[in-house]
Amino acid sequence: MTRRGLAGLAVLAVLVVVWPQVIGSGQLFFWDTAAIAVLFATSVNLLFGSGGIPSFGQAAFYGVGAYTVAKVAGHAWPVPAALVLAVLVGGVVAFATSLITWRTTGLAFAMLTLAIAQALYTLVEKVNWLGGYNGLPGISAPSLWGVNFFNQANLWYLNAVWVALGLLAFWRIRRSPFGHTLNAIRQDPQRAAFLGVNVRAYRAVAFTLAGCGAGLAGGLFAYTNQIVSPASLYWTESATPIIMLLLGGMTYFWGPAVGAVLLSALLNYLDQVTTSYLFYIGILLLAVLLLLPQGVLSIPAVAQGLLHRNRDGPGGGGRRRRHTLAMGLAAEPGDPAPAPLVPEPTDRASTP
Amino acid sequence: MIILATGLTDGMLIFLVASGLTLVLGVMRVVNFSHGGFFMVGAYLAYELLRGHVQPIWLFVLLIVVASGATAVVGLVSERVLFRRLYRLPEVSSLLGTYALLLILEGGAQLIWGQNPVTQPEPSGLVHAFTVAGAEVPRYDILIVVAGVLTAAVLQLLLKRTEFGRQLTAVAEDRYMAGLLGVNVNRVFAATFALGIFLAGLGGALAGPTLSMVPDIAVTFILQAFAVVIIGGFGSIGGSLIAALALGLLHSFLASDAPSLADFSLYILMAAVLVVRPQGLLGSRQLLGENL
Structure with missing residues (x-):
């Protein structure tokens, strides 16, 4: 595990310990x-x-x-x-x-x-x-x-x-x-x-x-x-x-x-x-499936992909975009980059 | 006799729901969780049109068909808006997409009609029971059985004897090849889906007077329909007819002779059939995912 990962875990552990005092x-x-x-x-x-x-x-x-x-x-x-x-x-x-x-x-x-x-x-x-x-x-x-x-x-x-x-x-x-x-x-x-x-x-x-x-x-x-x-x-x-x-x-x-x-x-x-919470949960599930198929943790990677596309101007950078996304997924060294569940997730994620 | 009648009626209702489900599954290869939601929409729409009053039979039948048609329109819209996008996703995601639609439909019904049960009485003339061989059979059951038989016959004719049926079979067999041969696959999909949802709505509208309507019927009925689809074989309408009737009869037989087992009839039947024929009664192995 990376040093950043360990630091994150330590913060999480401290939070868990003090949580009952924090929230009552x-x-x-x-x-x-x-x-x-x-x-x-x-x-x-x-x-x-x-x-x-x-x-x-x-x-x-x-x-x-x-x-x-x-x-x-x-x-x-x-x-x-x-x-x-x-x-x-x-x-x-x-x-x-x-x-x-x-x-x-x-x-x-x-x-x-x-x-x-x-x-x-x-x-x-x-x-x-x-x-x-x-x-x-x-x-x-x-x-x-x-x-x-x-x-x-x-x-x-x-x-x-x-x-x-x-x-x-x-x-x-x-x-x-x-x-x-x-x-x-x-x-x-x-x-x-x-x-x-x-x-x-x-x-x-x-x-x-x-x-x-x-x-x-x-x-x-x-x-x-x-x-x-x-x-x-x-x-x-x-x-x-x-x-x-x-x-x-x-x-x-x-x-x-x-x-x-x-x-x-x-x-x-x-x-x-x-x-009727079911209604809203259904909408949320659909939105995630169609707009953000890799979940909220992929937001940084998707955002990075969007930035790259904008820099390249409209119509360009399709290949680079995908490349960036793959990098984003493999952000943690040693973690094998998992294949995206959906091919070309950025295409859908970036379509307004 | 009463056992036979109840079993037949239950079986026909399940068949109506399952036939649409198996049609959509066979042609579009989408397991449609939202089917139960459309069943519920059909039941509520019929309730709205009939205003919860006793109506003459002809009006009842007419309005039930109208309600089913309206349900099919909702289905068609959701096919355009949602299912089109799901075809491209992997199987599991499309499964969850239809589950999301089920939640939206059920939640929407909760918002519109609330959680309190509503009831729709039978049409006049079919309110009471009649006596056959010493047993009291609700008259309304006749309507359900007639509707089930009619649906099975019409579906059979539609699939085997019409141009649309041939196109549908071709798309179910190999959508790519059918597309190359000039079949408008998108249109066949839309029509199949509308037909399937029409059947779901019809099942719901017909079931209305037999149950107290709550939005929750969306999730309870779908499981029986799924079991019937599995037992009958994925995509087989004849198979789902046999399976639905067998399930209805087994359930009502067990309910009278071994009540504690009645709720398991679904699983007993499923286990018995799947051990002998993993692909279901009339199913093909192709859809089972028998390969790795």
Whole structure:
């Protein structure tokens, strides 16, 4: 990691520590959920951004993790054990799902994951042991080493630590040979297969790892929200992290995190001013897809591209523009420049 | 008997929604999440035209067709404004684009009609039930079944017997080649989309009296339609008819004999079919993405 990156992380860490004092405990619940959304969206981005795996059923693993923690919290399991179990259960369910979807890709895969997740939702809604339609209320994190998690600030630190651990894991995965191979598979599955990569197995492993991350996020959500309901598994919940990672930019590691904070804040705001936030979220999603397909983190690169075009005068500099954008994407040394998801994004981004 | 009638009716409603979805998917290769949104728009537009009152049958049918046509116009506009731009994007982005449209339609309905449920009564003459073999069957079901059968027949004729149908099949098979051979692909796309959305609107308008309308029906109905499309085979209208009827019948059969399983009928049927035929009942492997 670069020195600038490390400095940024240090600032972030200090912010996390002082945050409860800065904003007061009344607002902490919002920031808890935003932090959890950061982890969830980052886990989903292993599929979309790295592997090009369009899963529309990630809420299932999120919900499964949440229910796992809800169940064992009743038996006063210590927090780390409960969360590790949530990770494992999320991973196992995701792995089972990946076996069912083994042979499908693209749209068929998207539809199948959606259907499987929805089947789990229906199942959870019916099982009395899981509280049925009403879900499981009254979840709390038992004290650990004398730290009481009824305290909002302590709960925030608990979330921060586990979200940080999750992010670190996904950072490592993205930079590992495994992550690079996933990138190769996204860019050209056929070529990757010719080079001897077992494409289906790699996709299944990525799917399982993303399921683990979703399970952890769901587990943290159970502690934070204190009640878990089948709504966490509903299919529209699977779409939320996807909107987040698009908003932030799926080619960047921090894209989903930025998108998660932005969308959480926006939802929080819209909730206060309108009864119909869906309408505005839909408009936002369309605008991002059509005007800024690389997300808000690509704004500097796109702006740079625009500047170059203007200097070259109208009609000129098309090639240079694209070149600049590629440079902008690879701004972080050592990070392999991810291929733009959409060919020639600047063309659309710069059209008024 | 009542089981049969309910199953048939439910199946026909799902078929109306799924046929439009599978048509758009087969020809344009776009999974259209917003289809459920247009279903809802059709239901609300019919409600607006009928003013929530009991109407004579002829007026009811006429206004339902008008509402479906109006829905198709909204669809056509969105095809021009939005879908044209989505074709160029990768599959996943176009999927999310249609999801965005679903959110906009649902949110728009919330803004216009609010969250409180509204109801549309059946047309006069079809309000009550009639008795067949000791079972009470709602008369309105007849209208739905007739509409479903008519739609299936008209679609079949349209696709197999007309010039438009041949062009549509050609574009679905290979849009590039069809374009080279002089088919106006853009026009076929627009017409297909309008037809698909008309069917969605018709399904919604017809379903109106059977449910209490909330904007949320946009997301609940689309999943059944998706399942039917998967079971029947991507792009196959005959397949979706069979799948929709099978789903309706299985659901109503389970609802009477094993209620706890009824909500799973969708997944039971899907699992059973996909294990034997991954491409769906009447689907081709080409669209499944069976290659890597």
